[in-house]
Amino acid sequence: MEHRDPNLSQAYRDAPHPEPSSALDARILNAARQAVAKPAVRRRPTWFAWAIPFSSVAVLVLGVTLLLDMQQRAPEVLESPTAPPPDIRLNIPRSSACQVVKPAPVEIPAEPGESPRRTTSQSNRAARGWPYAPGPGGTAAAKLACKLLGEPGRSGYAGSSSPTLPAQPGDRGHPGRPPRPRPMP
Amino acid sequence: MTDPRTDEALMLAYRDGDAAAFDALYGRWRGRLYRYLAHQAAEVVDELFQDVWLRVVGARTGYEVTARFSTWLFRIAHNRLMDHYRARGRSLVDLADDPEDNPIGRQAAPEWDTPPAMLERREAARHILVCLAALPPTQQEVFLMAEESGMSLDEIARASGVGRETAKSRLRYALDRLRRCLAGLRGTE
Numbered sequence: 001m002e003h004r005d006p007n008l009s010q011a012y013r014d015a016p017h018p019e020p021s022s023a024l025d026a027r028i029l030n031a032a033r034q035a036v037a038k039p040a041v042r043r044r045p046t047w048f049a050w051a052i053p054f055s056s057v058a059v060l061v062l063g064v065t066l067l068l069d070m071q072q073r074a075p076e077v078l079e080s081p082t083a084p085p086p087d088i089r090l091n092i093p094r095s096s097a098c099q100v101v102k103p104a105p106v107e108i109p110a111e112p113g114e115s116p117r118r119t120t121s122q123s124n125r126a127a128r129g130w131p132y133a134p135g136p137g138g139t140a141a142a143k144l145a146c147k148l149l150g151e152p153g154r155s156g157y158a159g160s161s162s163p164t165l166p167a168q169p170g171d172r173g174h175p176g177r178p179p180r181p182r183p184m185p
Numbered sequence: 186m187t188d189p190r191t192d193e194a195l196m197l198a199y200r201d202g203d204a205a206a207f208d209a210l211y212g213r214w215r216g217r218l219y220r221y222l223a224h225q226a227a228e229v230v231d232e233l234f235q236d237v238w239l240r241v242v243g244a245r246t247g248y249e250v251t252a253r254f255s256t257w258l259f260r261i262a263h264n265r266l267m268d269h270y271r272a273r274g275r276s277l278v279d280l281a282d283d284p285e286d287n288p289i290g291r292q293a294a295p296e297w298d299t300p301p302a303m304l305e306r307r308e309a310a311r312h313i314l315v316c317l318a319a320l321p322p323t324q325q326e327v328f329l330m331a332e333e334s335g336m337s338l339d340e341i342a343r344a345s346g347v348g349r350e351t352a353k354s355r356l357r358y359a360l361d362r363l364r365r366c367l368a369g370l371r372g373t374e
Contacts, residue, residue, distance in 0.1 A: 003331060003338055003356045007309070008363050012317075012332050014310035020219045024231055025211075028238045032207040035242045036199065 192254035200245045211238070214255070217333040218262060224317055224329055226269055233269060237262045252343065255334040259344040263326070270322075309367050316366030324359035327352055 188195060188209040198206035218237060223230040240261050248257075317325060330341045342352035 003353060003360075005360050005364070007306070008313070008360060008367075009332060011306055011309035011313045011367070014306060015314050016310075017216075017220045018223045018227075018230070020215055020231070020234060024235060025215065028235055029208060029211060031239060032199070032211070032242045033204045035245070036202045036204050036207075 193250045196245070196248055196254050197250065200248045207242075210254070214258060218258065221259065221262060221329045221333045222266070224314070225266060225322065225325055229269065233262075233265055237265050240265065253336070253340060255336055256340045256344050259330055259334050259336070260346075263345050266326070308371060312367055312370040313363065315370070316363050319366060320359055320362055324355050324362065327355045328359040328363070331356060 188206070190198070190206070190209070192210060192213065195206040195210040199210065219230065219234050222233045222237070226233055237258075241258065244261070251257075317328065320328065326345060327341055330336060330344060334340075334344075336344065338353050338356070339349055341356070342349045345352060347355075
C-alpha cells in the first residue's frame with residue numbers, strides 16, 4: 001500500500017505495547033451485557049397463575065345462574081320485551097278461568113239529538129277497558145284473577161282488539177269524575 | 186474458537202440483543218483500540234478506552250452498516266480524543282505541524298530489506314515508540330489508525346474527519362518523520 005511502510009509497520013508491531021487490564025475488560029463487558037439484558041420479570045405468587053382461570057369460571061357460573069333464575073321467574077320477559085306479564089305468579093290457567101271476549105258493538109240507546117259520534121267514542125273507551133271476563137265455569141277466585149289481570153294500566157297485554165264491557169256513565173278514563181254536560185242541540 | 190462472522194454482522198447481532206457477539210467484537214478490537222489511545226493519551230487511556238466502548242454500547246440501537254465497523258469505532262475514538270483535548274484547552278489541529286512547511290519529510294526511506302535488517306528491526310522496535318511520541322498529534326493519529334485499524338486512506342480520512350488528501354499528507358509526513366527519527370537514534374548509539 002502506498003501509505004504504509006512495511007519496515008515501520010514491522011517495527012511498530014515488534015514494539016512492546018500496553019494492554020487493557022482484565023478489570024477494565026470485565027467492566028466493559030459487564031456494561032455491554034447489562035445493556036442488552038432483558039428486564040427481570042417480577043415474580044408473582046403461585047396462586048396468581050390460577051387467578052384468571054378462576055375468575056373466568058366464576059363469572060361464567062354467575063352469569064349462567066343469573067340467566068336461569070331470570071328464565072324461571074319471567075320467561076316471557078326474556079322472550080319478548082312486549083310480552084304480557086307472566087301468569088305464573090298468579091298460578092291461574094288463563095284459558096280455563098278467563099276468556100277473551102270478542103268486542104261487541106256497544107249499543108247505547110240514542111237519545112234525541114245525540115250525535116252518532118258519541119256512540120263511537122264510547123265504544124273506543126270500552127275497548128280500553130276489561131280485556132278478560134270470567135268464563136262460564138269460572139270461580140270467584142278466577143274472576144278475581146281475571147280482574148287483576150285486566151286492571152287498568154295493563155292494557156298493553158290485553159291486545160288491541162279486546163274491548164268487552166260497556167262504558168260506564170261518566171267513564172272517560174277517570175273513574176269517579178262526573179260526566180261532562182252534553183251540549184244541547 | 187473465533188466467531189466467523191464479520192465485525193459488522195457481530196455489531197448487528199449485538200444490536201439485536203446477542204451479548205456474546207459483543208464479546209467477540211471486543212476481543213477483536215480491544216488491543217488495537219487501546220494502543221491507538223495509549224500512544225496519544227497515555228495518562229487517561231483507561232478512561233478514554235472505557236468511554237469509547239460505552240459509546241459503542243450506547244449507540245448500538247441506531248447502528249446501521251454504512252461503513253466498516255473499524256471506521257465507525259475509530260471515528261468514535263477520534264471524537265472522544267477530541268473531547269479530551271478540548272477539555273484540556275487545546276485541539277488536535279492546534280498541536281499539528283503543517284506538513285507543507287516541514288522540509289524533513291522529503292527524506293528518502295532507508296533500505297530495510299538488507300541482511301542487517303533483523304538487527305535494525307530489533308533496534309527500531311525499541312525506538313519507534315519514542316519516535317511516535319515525538320510526532321505531531323495529527324500525524325500520530327493517522328499513523329496509529331493506519332497501523333491499528335488497517336483502514337484505507339479514505340476510511341482514515343472519514344474516521345478522523347478530514348479530507349482524503351489531508352489524511353494522505355499527514356500520513357506521508359508521519360512516515361518520513363519516523364524514519365528520520367529512527368535513523369537519528371541509530372546514529373547516536
